[in-house]
Each structure stands twice: as C-alpha cells, then as structure tokens.
Amino acid sequence: MRGAGFARVDRRPFVEWWDGRFDTGPEVFDGLAFFRQGRNIVWVGAEDAAVEGVRPCDGVGVPFVRTARRFWKPTSAAVLRFGAAARRNVVEIDPGQLLDLLARRPIQTSAEVSATLQRGFVIARLAGTPVACVDWREGRGESCVPKGRVLDPVDLPLRYRVEG
C-alpha cells in the first residue's frame, strides 16, 4: 500500500492562494474538490469523486499545487485548466515565445509587461489560451514545462506560425 490513501482537504487555503495570486475568482473551482496524500502535492478533482478506502492510489484528478517549498508552485495541469480566467500575474506571449517556453528556454518581455508581473510563478497565455507556467524574476521567465512534455519543434496552428 502506498501511503494512507487520498483524503479530501479544506478547499479554502488553496482557492484563496490561487485566487490571490491569479485573480480568477473562486468560481473556477465550482464542482471540484482538493485532495492530498503526503505533504508535497495537492490534487484537484471532481467534488463527488469517492476516494475513501481506495488504496494504494497514485493520483486523484490532476495535480494542482506543490506545497513543499516556501513558495507554492502551481502545476502545469492547473495552469492549463484554470489559467484562462486569470487577471493577474498573467503574460500574453507571442508564438516565438511559445516555441521557447515549450522547449524549456527562457523568455523576456518589455519593461511595461514585466512591471505588471510579481516575482514568482505566472501564467503564459497565447491568444488567451494558457499554455505554460513560468517562473518570473527580474524581467526573465524560466519555463516550467515538465521535461516529459517538452516540444521542440512545435507544430503550430497555421494562424500562429512564425516566419523563418
């Protein structure tokens, strides 16, 4: 048996953290619940998912946040699922920057855009679609795309193709 199994946890600290950082409104989590097994990762899944007694269990829904370090890190799954509604700490990127992020290369933006972002994890969006989590500091964004999901090159939809 791996661990004690997943248990439902109080949603408030996670909803407040996410909404405080990204200003999505708490309603993006309607119908969902938060689960945890061990100390590091909190998962988000269907509110009516019955986790009780299911052991061993490797995951419930999708990973939401890593809480082991001082600054909580949103997962890529969370960014892609809930990032569309973000009004804070979100950076609209161009297709060239998207290619960099998906290849785990850093990006930079103008000073004006940079000034709108707080240090730490931000959401990168292409045409309003969340595509990646970025670790932002001093005008430079490090890609948080998991190594197993790196795409290089990326085959983009025609309307987003980069010349050359």
Added chain:
Amino acid sequence: MLLSCGAMGGPADRLDRYRELVGDWPALVEACSRPLPLVVWANPLRRAEAARLAGVPAGAEEEPLEVLFRERGLSHESLRWLDGAYRLDGLDKPGHTLEHYLGLFHVQEEVSLVPPEVLGARPGERVLDLCAAPGGKTARIAVHMDNRGTLIANDVRAARLRALRSNCERLGVLNVLVTPIDGTRFPVEAGGFDRILLDVPCSCEGNLRTTREAAGAAPPGVVAGRAGLQATLLGRAWKLLSPGGVLVYSTCTFAPEENEVVLDYALGEDARIEPCEMPGLVAEPGVERWNGEDLRPDCRHLLRFWPHLNDTGGFTVARVRKRAG
C-alpha cells in the same frame, strides 16, 4: 495479387486458423495490406480552450478543432458512428502539434473507441477501468461521465501507468483515481461498481496493421497464457460488479480462446451477454462453437470487428450484465 500476398506470408495469411470465422477472407487480406487510418477525437473536456485557440465563439455549434484542421489544410472525415471523432489525412506527427500538447485531441485507433461507447457510463456513477493504461479508453469514459463521479483507472504495469497519468492530465480528466494494483487481486471490498471496463491484456493479433513485424496469429502458448490471465481477471472483475451492473469485456485479438472461450469459462448463470449494436459500424457475431466445443449461446452477442469490415484494426467487444438482486 491477393493470392501472392498470402503466398508471401502477409499478415492476414498468418491468421489462417480463423478463416472459417471470416465472411470475406479476400477482403480481410486486402485490408491488412493497407496502413491504418489516423483517427483522433476532439476532447470535449477541453472544448473551451479549443474554441479560444481557434477564435470560435464559446458555445458555437461548430467543433473548434475542425476549424484548426481546416486551417492546416488537413483532410478530415467525421466518423459515421461517433460525433467529434475524425479520420485525418496529412498530419505526420500529431504528437508534435500545439493542439495535442494542450489536450485538445487524442489519437486513438478507431475500433478501440467502441468499448467506452458500449459501456455507456453516466455522470455520478462509480466506474472501474481495470486494465486502463495507456488511458485513451479511460478518458472516453470520463467524457461520458461529464468528468463527474468516480472513475478508477487501474493498471499494474508501472511504465504504462505513467502514460495513463500523463494522458489523463493532458486531457483534463478530473474524476479519475489512478491505482497501481494487480487486477487479479483488486480488493473485493473496494467493489460495488456500476460499470466495469475489462480491456484485458491479450495477444494483440488485431494490431496487425500497425505492428506488421509481429502480425499474425499468436503462438498457441501465448494465447493459452493470456487466456488464463483473462479468465482470472474476469472472475475478479465479476466480484467487483454490483448486481444489475454492466461489464464490458474487450480484446484486440481474434483468438476465440481469448474471447468467447474466456466468457464461457468464467461467467456463470448470473451473467447475460447482451446484444449491442453500434449503428454505423459493421461487426460479425461471436462464435458459439470452437474446436468442437459448444460455448454458451449468448456468446453470439459478442461483436467481432475484423479489419476489413470498417477499415480499422481488429477488436472484439462483449457487454455483460449481472443479474439484479
């Protein structure tokens, strides 16, 4: 030409032991000489993201993924029997596209989309996918459940579990619990499932259009070994199913020893293999007699999808209902 294909030891020729089961043998031989069409399904769980990326208003009737396909100049043909699924022509590496990265679609062999449809899971139910990796069928079940309720996706093979988790995350499946349990020992006390998909490990003869090197009838020892495991898995799954519940048994192999014979061996009087139809897909009935042995008569309700019938891989599916009360 068909004869020469056989004489050269083409994939279908090595399925010769099933010749009496196939209505149109030359058509099967011909189908096996062609590559398999690429089939993808648009992910309803990511429809809003697809609409945004395609610049289509949210709630528009048009499938946003079709807009993106059209822009790419891809020829896409809707499947006759499944909304939102397509045969695609002209996309060499679908896994390299942004649309795939974002989980807007999933690549899946057409006929392997059948079991989740036959299972017919509904929102709020408790459902088990006992041999779930790599997760394409799991995700389709989640779509049927509207991402609600409890869907336990189990598999004992660690590497394939990683693929299962990765696919579920990419596709945004939120009602799934992933468990790494040996299916033959899945705890009975965790039972009481409304529906169970049992897509058993098999000798994979039906993959002969994709894995041509390994194509052909599996050696008897492999079939026998698989059949033993399949019967044990079915016996355990049956204990996990609620009275009145539905179990779907499927394989991607032709051997009756891994299909009808397993059902005949493992199912008792509280089981009924139900007739089921997939409008738009052609299937041949299961066998009621094999190697001189009579099998339970309701084995005829098993669906046999031979590659030539719908221009797909090979698959078999049976829907079994447990007597209520």
